[in-house]
Amino acid sequence: xxxxxxxxxxxxxxxxxxxxxxxxxxxxxxxxxxxxxxxxxxxxxxxxxxxxxxxxxxxxxxxxxxxxxxxxxxxxxxxxxxxxxxxxxxxxxxxxxxxxxxxxxxxxxxxxxxxxxxxxxxxxxxxxxxxxxxxxxxxxxxxxxxxxxxxxxxxxxxxxxxxxxxxxxxxxxxxxxxxxxxxxxxxxxxxxxxxxxxxxxxxxxxxxxxxxxxxxxxxxxxxxxx
DNA sequence: GACCAGGCACATC
DNA sequence: GATGTGCATGGT
Numbered sequence: 382x383x384x385x386x387x388x389x390x391x392x393x394x395x396x397x398x399x400x401x402x403x404x405x406x407x408x409x410x411x412x413x414x415x416x417x418x419x420x421x422x423x424x425x426x427x428x429x430x431x432x433x434x435x436x437x438x439x440x441x442x443x444x445x446x447x448x449x450x451x452x453x454x455x456x457x458x459x460x461x462x463x464x465x466x467x468x469x470x471x472x473x474x475x476x477x478x479x480x481x482x483x484x485x486x487x488x489x490x491x492x493x494x495x496x497x498x499x500x501x502x503x504x505x506x507x508x509x510x511x512x513x514x515x516x517x518x519x520x521x522x523x524x525x526x527x528x529x530x531x532x533x534x535x536x537x538x539x540x541x542x543x544x545x546x547x548x549x550x551x552x553x554x555x556x557x558x559x560x561x562x563x564x565x566x567x568x569x570x571x572x573x574x575x576x577x578x579x580x581x582x583x584x585x586x587x588x589x590x591x592x593x594x595x596x597x598x599x600x601x602x603x604x605x606x607x
Numbered sequence: 608g609a610c611c612a613g614g615c616a617c618a619t620c
Numbered sequence: 621g622a623t624g625t626g627c628a629t630g631g632t
Contacts, residue, residue: 430613432612432628432630435630471612514615515615517614517616540613581613582613
Protein backbone atom coordinates (compact mmCIF):
# COMPACT_ATOMS: atom_id res chain seq x y z
CA UNK A 382 0.00 0.00 0.00
CA UNK A 383 2.85 2.34 0.85
CA UNK A 384 4.29 1.72 -2.58
CA UNK A 385 1.03 2.77 -4.21
CA UNK A 386 0.95 6.01 -2.25
CA UNK A 387 4.53 6.66 -3.17
CA UNK A 388 3.66 6.18 -6.83
CA UNK A 389 1.24 9.09 -6.70
CA UNK A 390 4.04 11.47 -5.82
CA UNK A 391 6.13 10.37 -8.78
CA UNK A 392 5.53 12.35 -11.92
CA UNK A 393 4.07 10.70 -14.97
CA UNK A 394 7.24 10.94 -16.92
CA UNK A 395 9.08 8.84 -14.33
CA UNK A 396 6.25 6.33 -14.14
CA UNK A 397 5.89 5.92 -17.91
CA UNK A 398 9.63 5.52 -18.42
CA UNK A 399 9.87 3.09 -15.50
CA UNK A 400 7.08 0.99 -16.96
CA UNK A 401 8.76 0.97 -20.35
CA UNK A 402 12.07 -0.12 -18.91
CA UNK A 403 10.49 -2.91 -16.87
CA UNK A 404 8.60 -4.20 -19.89
CA UNK A 405 11.66 -4.03 -22.14
CA UNK A 406 13.68 -5.89 -19.57
CA UNK A 407 10.97 -8.56 -19.25
CA UNK A 408 10.16 -9.05 -22.92
CA UNK A 409 12.99 -7.60 -25.01
CA UNK A 410 12.51 -6.01 -28.45
CA UNK A 411 9.26 -6.97 -30.19
CA UNK A 412 10.06 -6.11 -33.82
CA UNK A 413 6.55 -4.86 -34.57
CA UNK A 414 4.46 -4.75 -36.70
CA UNK A 415 4.44 -8.31 -38.07
CA UNK A 416 3.96 -7.72 -41.82
CA UNK A 417 6.08 -7.65 -44.96
CA UNK A 418 4.93 -4.36 -46.50
CA UNK A 419 3.23 -1.12 -45.43
CA UNK A 420 0.12 -2.24 -47.31
CA UNK A 421 0.02 -5.56 -45.47
CA UNK A 422 0.40 -3.73 -42.16
CA UNK A 423 -2.50 -1.42 -42.98
CA UNK A 424 -4.69 -4.38 -43.94
CA UNK A 425 -3.67 -6.14 -40.74
CA UNK A 426 -4.57 -3.06 -38.70
CA UNK A 427 -8.13 -3.20 -40.01
CA UNK A 428 -8.43 -6.97 -39.72
CA UNK A 429 -7.22 -7.07 -36.12
CA UNK A 430 -10.00 -4.82 -34.83
CA UNK A 431 -11.35 -6.58 -31.73
CA UNK A 432 -9.79 -9.81 -32.95
CA UNK A 433 -7.03 -12.18 -31.92
CA UNK A 434 -3.93 -11.77 -34.10
CA UNK A 435 -3.77 -15.51 -34.84
CA UNK A 436 -7.06 -15.25 -36.69
CA UNK A 437 -5.81 -12.23 -38.63
CA UNK A 438 -2.76 -14.20 -39.76
CA UNK A 439 -5.02 -16.86 -41.24
CA UNK A 440 -6.90 -14.21 -43.22
CA UNK A 441 -3.65 -12.66 -44.46
CA UNK A 442 -2.36 -16.08 -45.55
CA UNK A 443 -5.59 -16.54 -47.53
CA UNK A 444 -5.06 -13.18 -49.22
CA UNK A 445 -1.46 -14.05 -50.05
CA UNK A 446 -2.40 -17.47 -51.44
CA UNK A 447 -4.96 -15.75 -53.66
CA UNK A 448 -2.23 -13.27 -54.68
CA UNK A 449 -4.66 -10.62 -53.58
CA UNK A 450 -2.61 -8.69 -51.02
CA UNK A 451 -2.25 -5.57 -53.13
CA UNK A 452 -4.44 -2.54 -53.67
CA UNK A 453 -5.30 -3.24 -57.30
CA UNK A 454 -6.39 -6.85 -56.85
CA UNK A 455 -8.33 -6.22 -53.65
CA UNK A 456 -10.05 -3.22 -55.09
CA UNK A 457 -11.29 -5.19 -58.08
CA UNK A 458 -12.57 -8.06 -55.96
CA UNK A 459 -16.24 -8.55 -55.15
CA UNK A 460 -17.39 -8.04 -51.57
CA UNK A 461 -18.32 -11.73 -51.35
CA UNK A 462 -14.93 -12.92 -52.55
CA UNK A 463 -13.02 -10.59 -50.21
CA UNK A 464 -15.25 -11.51 -47.26
CA UNK A 465 -14.69 -15.22 -47.89
CA UNK A 466 -10.89 -14.78 -47.90
CA UNK A 467 -10.82 -12.81 -44.65
CA UNK A 468 -13.43 -15.00 -42.97
CA UNK A 469 -11.07 -16.40 -40.25
CA UNK A 470 -10.50 -12.86 -38.92
CA UNK A 471 -14.14 -12.64 -37.84
CA UNK A 472 -16.61 -9.81 -38.58
CA UNK A 473 -15.81 -10.64 -42.21
CA UNK A 474 -18.68 -8.70 -43.77
CA UNK A 475 -18.01 -5.49 -41.89
CA UNK A 476 -14.25 -5.84 -42.36
CA UNK A 477 -14.59 -6.45 -46.11
CA UNK A 478 -16.55 -3.20 -46.27
CA UNK A 479 -13.91 -1.39 -44.18
CA UNK A 480 -11.07 -2.69 -46.34
CA UNK A 481 -12.92 -1.48 -49.43
CA UNK A 482 -13.35 1.96 -47.84
CA UNK A 483 -9.63 2.11 -47.14
CA UNK A 484 -8.78 0.93 -50.67
CA UNK A 485 -11.02 3.57 -52.20
CA UNK A 486 -9.28 6.20 -50.06
CA UNK A 487 -5.82 4.90 -50.96
CA UNK A 488 -6.63 4.73 -54.65
CA UNK A 489 -8.40 8.08 -54.95
CA UNK A 490 -5.92 10.16 -52.95
CA UNK A 491 -2.61 8.37 -53.36
CA UNK A 492 -2.99 6.39 -56.57
CA UNK A 493 -2.97 3.18 -54.52
CA UNK A 494 0.51 3.89 -53.18
CA UNK A 495 1.39 3.69 -49.48
CA UNK A 496 4.68 5.38 -50.34
CA UNK A 497 2.79 8.35 -51.66
CA UNK A 498 0.53 8.36 -48.58
CA UNK A 499 3.64 8.51 -46.40
CA UNK A 500 4.67 11.86 -47.91
CA UNK A 501 1.60 13.59 -46.48
CA UNK A 502 1.79 15.65 -43.30
CA UNK A 503 1.12 13.39 -40.30
CA UNK A 504 -1.54 15.57 -38.70
CA UNK A 505 -3.47 16.04 -41.94
CA UNK A 506 -3.21 12.37 -42.84
CA UNK A 507 -4.51 11.28 -39.44
CA UNK A 508 -7.56 13.49 -39.88
CA UNK A 509 -8.18 12.08 -43.36
CA UNK A 510 -7.80 8.50 -42.17
CA UNK A 511 -10.33 9.14 -39.41
CA UNK A 512 -12.80 10.21 -42.09
CA UNK A 513 -12.59 6.79 -43.73
CA UNK A 514 -15.46 4.52 -42.71
CA UNK A 515 -14.14 1.77 -40.46
CA UNK A 516 -10.97 3.56 -39.42
CA UNK A 517 -11.07 4.87 -35.86
CA UNK A 518 -8.28 6.32 -33.69
CA UNK A 519 -6.45 3.08 -32.94
CA UNK A 520 -6.49 1.82 -36.52
CA UNK A 521 -5.42 5.22 -37.89
CA UNK A 522 -2.57 5.48 -35.39
CA UNK A 523 -1.45 1.90 -36.04
CA UNK A 524 -1.26 2.64 -39.77
CA UNK A 525 0.63 5.90 -39.14
CA UNK A 526 3.17 4.37 -36.77
CA UNK A 527 3.68 0.85 -38.03
CA UNK A 528 2.98 1.15 -41.76
CA UNK A 529 4.19 4.70 -42.37
CA UNK A 530 6.85 5.11 -39.68
CA UNK A 531 5.34 8.29 -38.20
CA UNK A 532 5.96 9.30 -34.54
CA UNK A 533 2.46 8.46 -33.27
CA UNK A 534 1.54 6.63 -30.05
CA UNK A 535 -1.07 3.90 -30.43
CA UNK A 536 -3.56 3.52 -27.60
CA UNK A 537 -5.47 0.28 -27.28
CA UNK A 538 -7.61 -1.56 -24.76
CA UNK A 539 -4.56 -3.10 -23.09
CA UNK A 540 -2.81 0.26 -22.71
CA UNK A 541 -5.84 1.75 -21.02
CA UNK A 542 -6.49 -1.25 -18.81
CA UNK A 543 -2.86 -1.59 -17.67
CA UNK A 544 -2.52 2.10 -16.75
CA UNK A 545 -5.92 2.11 -15.07
CA UNK A 546 -5.03 -0.89 -12.93
CA UNK A 547 -1.75 0.75 -11.94
CA UNK A 548 -3.50 3.98 -11.06
CA UNK A 549 -1.70 6.10 -13.62
CA UNK A 550 -5.01 7.15 -15.23
CA UNK A 551 -8.68 7.07 -14.28
CA UNK A 552 -11.46 5.01 -15.78
CA UNK A 553 -12.76 8.08 -17.57
CA UNK A 554 -9.54 8.97 -19.40
CA UNK A 555 -10.25 9.28 -23.13
CA UNK A 556 -8.18 8.02 -26.05
CA UNK A 557 -6.97 11.53 -26.80
CA UNK A 558 -6.10 12.32 -23.16
CA UNK A 559 -4.16 9.10 -22.78
CA UNK A 560 -2.28 9.72 -26.01
CA UNK A 561 -1.39 13.24 -24.82
CA UNK A 562 -0.05 11.76 -21.59
CA UNK A 563 2.48 9.72 -23.56
CA UNK A 564 3.39 12.68 -25.78
CA UNK A 565 3.94 14.98 -22.82
CA UNK A 566 5.99 12.53 -20.80
CA UNK A 567 8.13 10.67 -23.29
CA UNK A 568 10.76 11.65 -25.85
CA UNK A 569 9.10 12.03 -29.29
CA UNK A 570 10.81 8.97 -30.64
CA UNK A 571 9.01 6.74 -33.13
CA UNK A 572 11.18 3.75 -32.29
CA UNK A 573 10.24 4.15 -28.63
CA UNK A 574 6.53 4.55 -29.48
CA UNK A 575 6.72 1.45 -31.64
CA UNK A 576 8.35 -0.69 -28.98
CA UNK A 577 6.31 0.65 -26.07
CA UNK A 578 2.92 -0.15 -27.56
CA UNK A 579 4.07 -3.63 -28.61
CA UNK A 580 5.36 -4.29 -25.09
CA UNK A 581 2.08 -3.13 -23.53
CA UNK A 582 0.20 -5.58 -25.73
CA UNK A 583 2.52 -8.41 -24.65
CA UNK A 584 2.01 -7.58 -20.98
CA UNK A 585 -1.73 -7.25 -21.52
CA UNK A 586 -1.97 -10.66 -23.15
CA UNK A 587 -0.03 -12.30 -20.34
CA UNK A 588 -1.33 -10.56 -17.23
CA UNK A 589 -3.88 -7.82 -17.83
CA UNK A 590 -6.93 -9.45 -19.38
CA UNK A 591 -10.37 -8.61 -18.00
CA UNK A 592 -9.60 -11.34 -15.46
CA UNK A 593 -6.07 -10.27 -14.47
CA UNK A 594 -3.16 -12.29 -13.06
CA UNK A 595 -1.66 -9.42 -11.10
CA UNK A 596 0.46 -11.45 -8.71
CA UNK A 597 2.64 -12.65 -11.60
CA UNK A 598 2.78 -9.32 -13.45
CA UNK A 599 6.25 -7.67 -13.76
CA UNK A 600 4.70 -4.27 -13.01
CA UNK A 601 3.10 -5.51 -9.81
CA UNK A 602 6.44 -6.92 -8.65
CA UNK A 603 7.99 -3.52 -9.36
CA UNK A 604 5.38 -1.71 -7.27
CA UNK A 605 5.78 -4.10 -4.38
CA UNK A 606 9.56 -3.74 -4.46
CA UNK A 607 9.69 0.02 -4.91
C1' DG B 608 -19.75 -23.84 -22.54
C1' DA B 609 -17.77 -19.37 -21.19
C1' DC B 610 -14.47 -16.11 -22.01
C1' DC B 611 -11.58 -13.37 -24.78
C1' DA B 612 -9.39 -10.99 -28.79
C1' DG B 613 -4.10 -5.30 -30.91
C1' DG B 614 -12.46 -1.52 -32.57
C1' DC B 615 -15.79 0.86 -34.85
C1' DA B 616 -20.28 2.68 -36.40
C1' DC B 617 -24.71 3.49 -35.45
C1' DA B 618 -29.12 3.83 -32.72
C1' DT B 619 -31.21 5.57 -28.84
C1' DC B 620 -31.94 8.21 -24.85
C1' DG C 621 -22.44 13.10 -24.78
C1' DA C 622 -23.05 8.85 -22.65
C1' DT C 623 -24.47 4.27 -23.10
C1' DG C 624 -25.88 0.01 -25.49
C1' DT C 625 -25.61 -3.08 -29.38
C1' DG C 626 -24.23 -5.58 -33.66
C1' DC C 627 -20.58 -7.45 -35.99
C1' DA C 628 -18.15 -13.45 -35.94
C1' DT C 629 -14.27 -16.55 -36.03
C1' DG C 630 -11.23 -19.48 -33.42
C1' DG C 631 -8.10 -20.44 -29.38
C1' DT C 632 -7.91 -21.40 -24.33
